[in-house]
Amino acid sequence: MAIQLGKIAGIPVAVDYSLLVIFALIAWSVGYVLMPTQYPGLAGWTYLAIGVLAAFLLFASILVHELAHSVVARSNGLKIRKITLYLLGGVSEIEGEPTSPSVELKVSAAGPLASVALTAGFALLWLLSAYLRAPALVSAPLEYTGVVNGAVAAFNLLPAFPMDGGRILRAIVWRRKGDLLASTRTAAAVGRVFAYLIMLGGMFLVVFVDVVLGVWFFIIGWFVSSGAQVALTQTALSESLRGTRVRDIMTTKLDSVTPEMTLEEVSQRVLILKHNGFPVISEDKLAGCVTMHDLRRVKRESWPQVKVAEVMTERASLLTVGESDPASKVVGLMNANRVGRIFVVSGDGNTLAGMVTRSDVIKLVESREGGARSYLSQKISFTAERGMDFVIEQPVDPGLVWWIETPAGARLLAETTDATGDGHEVRKFTFQAVESGRLAIRLLEGPRGAGGPVVRTVAYTVDVQ
Numbered sequence: 001m002a003i004q005l006g007k008i009a010g011i012p013v014a015v016d017y018s019l020l021v022i023f024a025l026i027a028w029s030v031g032y033v034l035m036p037t038q039y040p041g042l043a044g045w046t047y048l049a050i051g052v053l054a055a056f057l058l059f060a061s062i063l064v065h066e067l068a069h070s071v072v073a074r075s076n077g078l079k080i081r082k083i084t085l086y087l088l089g090g091v092s093e094i095e096g097e098p099t100s101p102s103v104e105l106k107v108s109a110a111g112p113l114a115s116v117a118l119t120a121g122f123a124l125l126w127l128l129s130a131y132l133r134a135p136a137l138v139s140a141p142l143e144y145t146g147v148v149n150g151a152v153a154a155f156n157l158l159p160a161f162p163m164d165g166g167r168i169l170r171a172i173v174w175r176r177k178g179d180l181l182a183s184t185r186t187a188a189a190v191g192r193v194f195a196y197l198i199m200l201g202g203m204f205l206v207v208f209v210d211v212v213l214g215v216w217f218f219i220i221g222w223f224v225s226s227g228a229q230v231a232l233t234q235t236a237l238s239e240s241l242r243g244t245r246v247r248d249i250m251t252t253k254l255d256s257v258t259p260e261m262t263l264e265e266v267s268q269r270v271l272i273l274k275h276n277g278f279p280v281i282s283e284d285k286l287a288g289c290v291t292m293h294d295l296r297r298v299k300r301e302s303w304p305q306v307k308v309a310e311v312m313t314e315r316a317s318l319l320t321v322g323e324s325d326p327a328s329k330v331v332g333l334m335n336a337n338r339v340g341r342i343f344v345v346s347g348d349g350n351t352l353a354g355m356v357t358r359s360d361v362i363k364l365v366e367s368r369e370g371g372a373r374s375y376l377s378q379k380i381s382f383t384a385e386r387g388m389d390f391v392i393e394q395p396v397d398p399g400l401v402w403w404i405e406t407p408a409g410a411r412l413l414a415e416t417t418d419a420t421g422d423g424h425e426v427r428k429f430t431f432q433a434v435e436s437g438r439l440a441i442r443l444l445e446g447p448r449g450a451g452g453p454v455v456r457t458v459a460y461t462v463d464v465q
């Protein structure tokens with residue numbers, strides 16, 4: 001959850017609610033813990049004002065740090081979605097992967113350089129305030145912000161990918177090896193080591209120095225280690241999609257419905273075709289999309305009377321891509337909007353040419369990127385009706401064994417294997433949803449089968465209504 005602040009230099013800036021908590025925490029700890037020891041004997045309200053000022057200057061500084069990243073990225077042709085300030089500082093959402101090692105280097109270094117410049121600026125102002133014998137209310141926040149900006153620069157320069165220093169490391173390795181994915185792997189591995197060191201440092205601080213500071217280090221270490229994993233997966237995805245267009249991966253065989261159909265008719269189709277949603281086509285044009293979710297907002301008794309047109313998502317609200325768009329755009333849209341399928345339109349933008357689902361993308365990545373499979377654990381969720389059969393399909397490779405963990409609420413009815421003709425096989429697991437509620441089904445892959453080492457996990461969440 002975030003509050004939109006507006007735009008700075010054309011870049012939308014938002015503040016996450018978690019920041020409000022941390023703002024109060026910083027204002028309090030600076031005003032009532034740190035300052036009374038450094039500047040004893042001031043009035044209570046002065047401490048409070050110093051704390052609030054210091055917290056405000058700190059977050060303004062973090063915003064400047066992120067703006068530096070974003071502005072340099074934009075001047076190198078990258079698109080900036082937005083900047084969000086949150087619990088651990090800021091994050092600039094830059095679309096896509098860096099285009100070259102030198103761009104990566106410039107964009108990553110811009111933030112820490114801005115923080116160094118801020119340290120120098122605040123140090124000068126602090127010296128000036130001391131020279132002018134300004135009151136603590138002025139000099140204390142300047143001193144604090146200067147020191148903290150120095151710490152921010154130093155901390156961000158740790159080679160802990162995906163932090164700035166780790167990105168700089170990646171750019172250097174990338175320039176030497178010429179391979180973005182390989183250098184991301186290197187940077188992520190170094191990042192993980194640093195993440196563990198940060199967490200270890202956190203434990204040391206908890207025991208010997210200060211619990212709050214230690215927990216803080218621990219959280220940061222944890223974020224770095226999980227961030228390294230996410231960034232690595234993203235890079236693997238966009239690298240293996242490089243040069244691929246939407247038309248290369250889209251499904252063109254689509255089942256559709258019309259706006260005049262009743263919800264009852266749609267629900268019959270859901271049962272037969274086992275899709276969760278359908279494009280709505282009117283006079284050969286894409287008119288919208290209707291899903292089981294839309295149906296469920298209407299009382300079951302009314303399904304025979306209510307028409308698709310009354311409940312569907314209109315064309316204007318649908319996310320679409322063109323056939324010649326890069327496939328990575330689809331991944332970006334799916335991730336940013338948390339949707340599992342995107343319609344592909346051609347010509348005037350209203351003719352449905354196909355659809356890309358998350359599994360289309362994952363299948364392609366898996367077939368291309370043999371090495372990515374070990375860390376590509378998938379999460380897939382969908383809904384099913386109680387008593388209904390549903391099928392989980394999994395492309396498998398000869399030589400590895402898949403097995404399945406079935407929860408009590410589902411019954412495995414059948415397991416079949418189809419050859420795909422390209423050396424792969426598709427295993428189909430047919431389940432019956434016995435109970436309503438949330439089912440967690442896990443498909444596991446490993447060299448030896450159940451009980452042995454797991455190479456890959458596909459976790460399905462099925463909401464049975």
Ligand SMILES: [Zn+2]
Pocket residue numbers: 065066069111112156164
């Ligand atoms: Zn940064």
